[in-house]
Amino acid sequence: DKLYITHSEWSNEYGGSSFGGARRAAGKQGFRRLPFDCCALSLRPFEHPVCTKDGIVFDLEQVHHSGPYLQQEGVNPVTGERMKLGELTKLNFFKNADGEYHCPITLRVFNENTHIVAVGVTGNVYAQEAIERLNVKAKHWRDLMTDEPFTRKDLITLQDPHNLELRNLSNFQHVKQAQRFAKPGSLTNSQLAGQAHARSKADAKAEKTTKEQRGDSASEGALDGPDAVEKSYFASSYSTGRAAASLTSTAMAPETTSDRILLDRDHEMYDAIKTKGYAQIKTNLGDLNVELFCDQIPQTCHNFILLAKSGYYRNVLFHRLIRNFMASLQGGDPTGTGRGGESYWKRNFPDQFKQNLQHTKRGVLSMANRGKDTNSSQFFITFRPCKHLDNKHTVFGQVVGGLPVLDTIERIPTDDDDRPTKEVRILDVKVFVDPFTEYQERRARKLEKLREAKKEGNTSAKVSAPLGSMTHHQLTLAFAPHDVPCGHPARHDDLAWSLYRWQGWRRCGQVSQDRR
Incomplete structure (x- = not known):
């Protein structure tokens, strides 16, 4: 660590002298080891x-x-x-x-x-x-x-x-x-x-790389060979730091350009989502209409929507019904045992906690897990406030329609293992409002227009795309029970007006002040 070298160091280690153990040091520096599974003649792995x-x-x-x-x-x-x-x-x-x-x-x-x-x-x-x-x-x-x-x-x-x-x-x-x-x-x-x-x-480096590839598969939003427009669009405000590191460290190759880190497509999308999603859980006892907090818990909601669209929840049982302690209805496991299920990305994803989203009422939609950051596909719906579950399970939605169906399910008796004696099955999950698909479509249109503008030489072109929306009548028909006539007040009072917070309704201008 000293800022100088002695005379013996100069003559022995750096001056090339033959005295003072310099030859022994040179011999140690020339040591090259043959791996145990290599032939001493060919220096390659042996077979016989x-x-x-x-x-x-x-x-x-x-x-x-x-x-x-x-x-x-x-x-x-x-x-x-x-x-x-x-x-x-x-x-x-x-x-x-x-x-x-x-x-x-x-x-x-x-x-x-x-x-x-x-x-x-x-x-x-x-x-x-x-x-x-x-x-x-x-x-x-x-x-x-x-x-x-x-x-x-x-x-x-x-x-x-x-x-x-x-x-x-x-x-x-x-x-x-x-x-x-x-x-x-x-x-x-x-x-x-x-x-x-x-x-x-x-070999050690290759083995480490192989293990990483086995454990972690690439996410759906990973960039796959982005072009110049995508690199500019997804570039973050901070660089990789290679230029600074090469300037201060002699162990790195010199870098003269500063490259910005590219954002993951999904995480870039999650930050831009400002609206909620809506879906309908169709069961053999009735339909449950749920509101998804996509603007606050984007990754969990995205996983639920992707699984629902792929048919993952189709014909899946609610395998657990607890009326007293946890007071919840749990499902989402295709095996029906409570030990299965996986996320859309084939790996667990971390928890997302918000202090304003807690288990404070009936009908809260939350993720079931096996511990910290082990969310997959299982979820549960609360029957009453469960404060002991706060900051342990991710709240990502709530029931906004079909509460009588939830009452019917709650009255079903259970066995000693908390399994309903009467079968409660998810027939399907239909997604009516998907903010993620809408954003991806807008982003694709924007990138395409940016590419066209770049080809035409207009690099300063600004592109905007209108937000997708559903009309008041479409939402009413989507969330209302099918056995209620169109003119019946229940089609609006129990279901449609509980979705007032969706911004598209306010833009439609069809909601009067007295109904709000």
Whole structure:
């Protein structure tokens, strides 16, 4: 951490002098490790492993084509000592279900820090801890897989994390003489050595990437090859920070341009939603009309609407009915057990809590979960205020029509597991007002007009699209029970006027002041 170097540091480490341990430091800097599952000759993963008495592993096919080493000179290509083909021992590596090399006794996967040994009599490969516990300490000198007898001298160390000299590529004889035996136009062994040295890091990075891809699939709103117009439209007000990082850190490549971070399409849409959604839950006992708080709880409402439109809730049972403690009706699980269900994006999504949206009344629509941030497809409807559920379950809607149907469902008796004795089934969920689809259509039209304006050279063109709306008569027909005549007051008093807060009604101008 000091801002200067001493004379010995300059002469030994930086001046290239041959005294003061500079050669030893240079030797350490040149260390390159061969992975345990690679052939010491080809420096690539082996398929038919064999080894010497020293624990140097080769691929049998590579040994037969070793050129001037074993075939012509009969020497070990790693140490340069005399060696015969008959001295090689065939190795039996064991793999798990994922195709990874592991110890058949401890079942631990081999890695660069595993002490690996082989029994010379059988060629079976184990972890050192298994041999130490079950053979050496127990004085049971028989192979753990085949029960064949062997001695301590038959144990061959293939990898010792505390002694890596035999796996140092810089000391391999054929690597040092790579230029002598290299074929024209082919990679030299020194180049292959560099590839093998980087392989372990590359494998670890690839494995991490694979796990991330398994666990997290891309969201529906992810950008897929956006063009220049989309990049400009979805660009945020803050940059990636690469230009600043490259200026202050020598570990990063220089960056001369500042790129803005692109917003996710869904999250950009969620911030722009200002209206509510409306849907109808059709059951075998009647219809429940619900209002969705899309303007405040956008992601949860979007998930519910997408599942409803895809038919996910069709013929799904309400599997739980609690009249006293939680006082709720729970459904949304296609399995009918309460342990199934998944979101539209095939993964759980986080909670969304608002202090003005709580379980304070009858008919609140809320998400069921298994803990924090585990929302999927299950939801419940409250029969009475449930303050103990606040900030634990996401409130995303309320029942605005069909409360007599909710009364009928509440009176159904239940068994000891809180399952209704009479079947309560969701026939379908119809979505009447979907702010998300309307916004996506407006955004698509706007982007298309921006593209056209860009082609015409008018870069300052401003595009606006009218908001979609439903008329008062359309909403009344949509939410009213089908068995009530059109002229009956119930079509308006019980249902239609409970939707007054929707802005489209105010724009229509068909709601008189006395009715408001």
